[in-house]
Amino acid sequence: MTADTTYKVPTMAEMAANGEEPEVLFWVGCAGSFDDRYKKVTVAFVKILNQVGVKFAVLGTEESCTGDPARRAGNEFLFQMQAVGNIQVLNGYGVKKIVTACPHCFNTLKNEYPELGGQYEVIHHSQFLQQLIDAGKITLKGGGTFKGRRITFHDSCYLGRANKVYEAPREVLQTLDADLVEMKRCRTKGLCCGAGGAQYFKEPEPGRKDINVERTEEALATGADTIAVACPFCMTMMTDGVKNKDREDSVKVYDLAELVAQAYSL
Amino acid sequence: MVFFEQILFVLALAAAGWFLTRRIGLIRRAILLGRPEDRSDHPGERLNIMLRVAFGQKKMMTKPLVGLMHFVIYLGFIIINIEVLEIILDGIFGTHRLFAPYLGGVYPFIINTFEILALGVLLVCVGFLARRYVAKVARFQPERHREMGRWPRTDATLILVFEILLMTAFLTWNASDSLLRERGFGHYGELRGTVGSFVVSRFIEPLLSGLGDPGLVAVERFTWWFHILGILGFAVYLTYSKHLHIGLAFPNTYYSDLRPKGQIKNMPEITKEVQLALGIPGADPTEPPAEPGRFGAKDVRDLSWKNLMDAYSCTECGRCTAACPANLTGKKLSPRKIMMDTRDRLEDLQRGWQKTGPDFDDGKSLLGDYITAEEINACTTCQACVQECPVNINPLDIIQQLRRYRIMEEAQAPGSWNAMFSNIENNMAPWKFSPSDRFNWADQLKQ
CATH class of the missing domain: 1.10.1060 (Fumarate Reductase Iron-sulfur Protein; Chain B, domain 2)
Incomplete structure (x- = not known):
């Protein structure tokens, strides 16, 4: 594909106006919409969706925070205001299937919205990418960009322990033909990046060390030059950790979607 | 004398039963202070979790060595309790090894199994003490964890020392009893020929063989009483101790949370108010709001x-x-x-x-x-x-x-959480961005 290719990003409103229905709604999330670093992940994922010809749509400006950080901080009122509002929008469009690149949105939409009247099939983009690979819709050419490079995957709490998604992101990384190395604490024992439970939105309590530094040290100890993440908050925490260790020149933090897009030269 | 011992035994048993019932009643009452929550759903799945996690010790095995050590104590506890049944019946009826005549050749096999387990429990308890005090496993150290202060540390030590003493008493009792049986002394001799020395306690016998018959009877009676009174006392002690897990692990795993770990408990009392605030049909505004307490x-x-x-x-x-x-x-x-x-x-x-x-x-x-x-x-x-x-x-x-x-x-809330809350409320995102800019990320794609 050439650089001047334009991509389609249809909204639910446009689709509804044309009497169309997408296969899947891409829930972008606040970080995916506003965080400069994670916007790149959103763009990479949209490019992949375009490339494989998935009929998708986004909510655009109709999307709103799922309420995850409010609920974890203890503000149940605010969470439910957000949730009920979002469910009205989603149900209004008759949404059935949602994919999101944020494990926090994923967990909330999947596990916490049903009790409030929002029943959807929700999958994380790592699972979605795995399905595309399994279906042969994404075929990555081996021996490409990643040949011989070491990648380590950081498990996100809300993907792993919370929802037992451990293998999908790893299977996606396996197809890159890179050398996938595990940190000492991985899968069920994966160490949090320090951002969950609304910690991202305040200073940490006094302690000896920041959690993201502890985790980054573990990632660096694998000798990987790429830390793969699947969460916008892990992305920031690990990137800051790498900077803290003055390794930003040699070690990069990428989301799964970016790695797949890179392998595809998108 | 035997009659006197029987009375004493029944009194001890009743006292332990009384204390235990009272303590269990208090703990039950304390637990029921909590708010009601329905955990009666999915009985099959719950039973399955209890069998795997409590009976099968599944999660202990993530650390294989410690898991195996713990399993020895657990198995010992469950199986040696069969022997406690015989001891209690002997105590009540003034009998001696009540089950032996009925079980014949199987009896020595069973006692040998108990003895091997008792030795296993004893060794593992020594190992666990060593983990705490010699290897100084970090999660047990008060210097590192302030909640591991005086009482938790004493409690853990007491449990282990107690178990070592109980197992030692059990084995010594068997050894003295075997010697008396061999000597054909009194009622002990009645089982001579049907029951011989036991697999572990035979190594303790040489230490006691120098004693005369009365001395040996004293050892036999003391260890028998020490062992059973120890068990009764331990049962009461459990209710004050962290060791209560040996009982509560079963109901506690049965009533496990079945939801995905990431799912936080909903507050339905808030849902109604939110639906009313947003003017969503379904909530009946005339119905008085639930008193959430x-x-x-x-x-x-x-x-x-x-x-x-x-x-x-x-x-x-x-x-x-x-x-x-x-x-x-x-x-x-x-x-x-x-x-x-x-x-x-x-x-x-x-x-x-x-x-x-x-x-x-x-x-x-x-x-x-x-x-x-x-x-x-x-x-x-x-x-x-x-x-x-x-x-x-x-x-x-x-x-x-x-x-x-x-x-x-x-x-x-910490100040920055309040800022996050108001951003979500006003800007539909935890940061201070305009909601109308939410879709700007797509501009570079669409050109």
């Missing part, structure tokens, strides 16, 4: 009964705390302390009831007097503690409810 939890009464059962089931192993990212990096939060504080609060209430009756109120509360805001604020809700617990305790559920109280009742 209190949003979140300030004290143990605001938690669910399952949270309180969790607290009594905790054996303070500290796997939760060792996996907690906040604790690992030096923050004050320790999931184990959350559970221990909850139990301490319940025990303090119990003591109060006994002093001044059921209206006891010391003006204290779990949040504030036992657990501080600094601790609960440090939680990343990563669920590592929930994942690690070998008996499916959920410290995160308590933390979450305490946070709700801090935020919704006391409005005591």
Whole structure:
């Protein structure tokens, strides 16, 4: 594909106006919409969706925070205001299937919205990418960009322990033909990046060390030059950790979607 | 003499039974202080979890060596209790090895099995003491974990020493009994020829063989009494100790949380108000709002009964705390302390009831007097503690409810959380961006 290719990003409103229905709604999330670093992940994922010809749509400006950080901080009122509002929008469009690149949105939409009247099939983009690979819709050419490079995957709490998604992101990384190395604490024992439970939105309590530094040290100890993440908050925490260790020149933090897009030269 | 011993034994048994019943009643009452929560669904799945996690010790096996050591004690506890049944019946009826004539050749085999297990338990207990005091496993050290102070440390040591003494008494009793049997002394001799020496205690016999018959009888009676009184005393002690997990692990795993770990308990009382506020049909505005009592939890009464059962089931192993990212990096939060504080609060209430009756109120509360805001604020809700617990305790559920109280009742959020809340409220995102810019990321794609 050439650089001047334009991509389609249809909204639910446009689709509804044309009497169309997408296969899947891409829930972008606040970080995916506003965080400069994670916007790149959103763009990479949209490019992949375009490339494989998935009929998708986004909510655009109709999307709103799922309420995850409010609920974890203890503000149940605010969470439910957000949730009920979002469910009205989603149900209004008759949404059935949602994919999101944020494990926090994923967990909330999947596990916490049903009790409030929002029943959807929700999958994380790592699972979605795995399905595309399994279906042969994404075929990555081996021996490409990643040949011989070491990648380590950081498990996100809300993907792993919370929802037992451990293998999908790893299977996606396996197809890159890179050398996938595990940190000492991985899968069920994966160490949090320090951002969950609304910690991202305040200073940490006094302690000896920041959690993201502890985790980054573990990632660096694998000798990987790429830390793969699947969460916008892990992305920031690990990137800051790498900077803290003055390794930003040699070690990069990428989301799964970016790695797949890179392998595809998108 | 035998008659006198029988009376003494029945009295001891009754006393232990009385204390035990009273303690269990108090603990039951303490657990039922909690809010109701329905955990009667999916009985098949629950039974399955109990069989795998409690009976099968599945989560203990994530650390294979310690898991195996623990399994030896667990197996010993369950199987040696069959022998306790015989000992109790002997005590009541004034008999000696009541089961032996009925079981014939199987009897020595069974006792040999008990002896091998007893030796195993004894060795593992020594190993566990060594882990605490020689290898100094970090999660048990008070220097590293402030909740592992005097009593928790003493409690753990007492349990291990006690088990070593009980097993030693059991083996020594068998040894002295075997010698008396061989000598054909009194009623001991009745089993001579049918029951010989036992597989482990035969190595203790040479130490006792120098004793005369009366001395040997004294050893036999002392160890028999020490062993059974020790077990009865231990049963009562359990109810004050972290060792209560040997009983509560079973119901506690049966009533496990079946939801995905990431799913936080809903508050239906809030849903209704939110639906009314947003003008959503479904909520009946004429219906009086449910009296929620209190949003979140300030004290143990605001938690669910399952949270309180969790607290009594905790054996303070500290796997939760060792996996907690906040604790690992030096923050004050320790999931184990959350559970221990909850139990301490319940025990303090119990003591109060006994002093001044059921209206006891010391003006204290779990949040504030036992657990501080600094601790609960440090939680990343990563669920590592929930994942690690070998008996499916959920410290995160308590933390979450305490946070709700801090935020919704006391409005005591850290300043930057308040900013995040108002951003979500006004800008539909936790940051201060205009909601109309939410879709700008697509501009570069569409050109």
